[in-house]
Amino acid sequence: SQELEQSPQSLIVQEGKNLTINCTSSKTLYGLYWYKQKYGEGLIFLMMLQKGGEEKSHEKITAKLDEKKQQSSLHITASQPSHAGIYLCGAVNNAGNMLTFGGGTRLMVKP
């Protein structure tokens, strides 16, 4: 079965700083999703990466998938308190019908 490991597990940054979250898969990724979750709430879809070397951006968040399709990174530029939450990476299986998630990265942004 596929396993995803996220690092760091938690992160506290000063507002305005950049940060990077990593997601490493035990197997080749068919599709990699990034979600954000606030405590006690559901997951908000951020981005999906499918091709090796692919990079996508949304506002100040950029996600990349490496060429070998086994690692992804999420980079936030000039972090704001609104970026605080839990960031989860999820890998879709080859049938495209279920997601396996990493353990999440808890981000706190200090104003």
Next chain:
Amino acid sequence: DTGVSQDPRHKITKRGQNVTFRCDPISEHNRLYWYRQTLGQGPEFLTYFQNEAQLEKSRLLSDRFSAERPKGSFSTLEIQRTEQGDSAMYLCASSLQGGNQPQHFGDGTRLSIL
């Protein structure tokens, strides 16, 4: 709002009782998923439907759990004879069919077993 809707948001019950949760997916989505999330962990897949057919079930889904989607629209997840270990957030998601369609999640039902 036409997002995924889950009811109730919170459920507190005594051990041994049965509970049922409801999920209303985004209307045009024919796939519906159930996940379970415990504190400090990522969600774990339980089961999914394509229209009314339940096509995949995780080994996590013991015989005390049953999910239905009778008309291919809303779904229910029932847990019989609840146990302490069932305490978790139960998340529902829906998506379109097809390669790498993103799953959109509801806000979940938080279950607490006393």
